[in-house]
Ligand SMILES: Nc1nc2c(ncn2[C@@H]2O[C@H](COP(=O)(O)OP(=O)(O)OP(=O)(O)O)[C@@H](O)[C@H]2O)c(=O)[nH]1
Ligand SMILES: [Mg+2]
């Protein structure tokens with residue numbers, strides 16, 4: 001006997017993402033899903049963002065890692081609420097994991113929620129978490145070909161942060177090719193060139209964040 | 220290895236549907252996967268092999284159809300590879316184009332008894 005199903009394979013995740021989105025919107029939160037390869041600078045970006053914007057925007061963080069609580073400890077030192085999620089081997093966060101973390105966070109007090117996904121450019125793209133937008137971070141030493149090689153995540157992202165711009169002169173990163181490829185895949189994306197280490201280019205990113213959170217009722 | 224997570228979901232949904240129809244055993248599951256999900260066929264097969272143990276699909280085959288990422292141009296109706304050209308139609312250079320295939324993640328049917 002054949003049974004036709006024709007259902008979304010990730011149906012359960014999609015539904016749970018929808019619930020997260022409803023919960024977050026109800027509390028007036030803006031949630032951003034941070035996606036990059038391992039080591040592109042997600043946690044450093046968060047640290048520097050909290051230092052610069054933490055006084056004006058109340059920030060909360062969900063840290064996703066395969067193992068360890070190191071990233072959450074780094075964020076915790078800055079005095080913002082943070083929950084560490086360990087995926088026990090899985091290469092991405094899913095909406096159910098985020099739902100658990102949301103139960104632990106003081107949502108009433110948070111305006112802007114960052115979700116640092118597991119370092120990976122491929123898997124996190126398929127798993128909606130209930131976020132308002134995806135931020136993809138590409139770091140200069142990874143090379144300019146990553147946009148063409150992993151277009152799905154660049155297509156879905158609202159913002160691309162080109163990080164470690166301080167290393168531009170030491171690598172063969174081709175900036176022109178980067179913008180060409182990006183323009184083919186996602187002409188509407190906003191790109192911020194930045195060095196999370198030196199602070200170069202951080203201001204326009206912080207401005208963007210302030211505008212983004214202004215729409216929320218808490219602001 | 221998001222293949223593992225995908226396979227888990229495929230098996231859960233298949234067992235649920237089979238249960239609803241009173242089946243005892245699943246012989247085949249058919250899925251459709253778009254190129255933009257970057258599923259590696261070997262990793263999917265391996266995940267299925269490992270995870271089906273002890274389920275109604277223990278002896279089942281997983282049939283996966285992979286679809287290329289295609290875009291279609293609104294201006295000239297040209298269909299082309301999205302991975303190669305993105306949203307720029309290679310024929311008429313229009314940027315009013317859409318992805319029409321390649322994002323699929325569908326469990327299509329199961330066969331059982
Ligand atoms: N030169 C330079 N180094 C940077 C910059 N941003 C981050 N780094 C360094 O890159 C390394 C990795 O940074 P993290 O912030 O831990 O990267 P991550 O993306 O959070 O890494 P995972 O969570 O492990 O995926 C650290 O040694 C940072 O100091 C930058 O703009 N320039
Ligand atoms: Mg990190």
Ligand SMILES: [Zn+2]
Nearest residue numbers: 292295308311
């Ligand atoms: Zn055309």
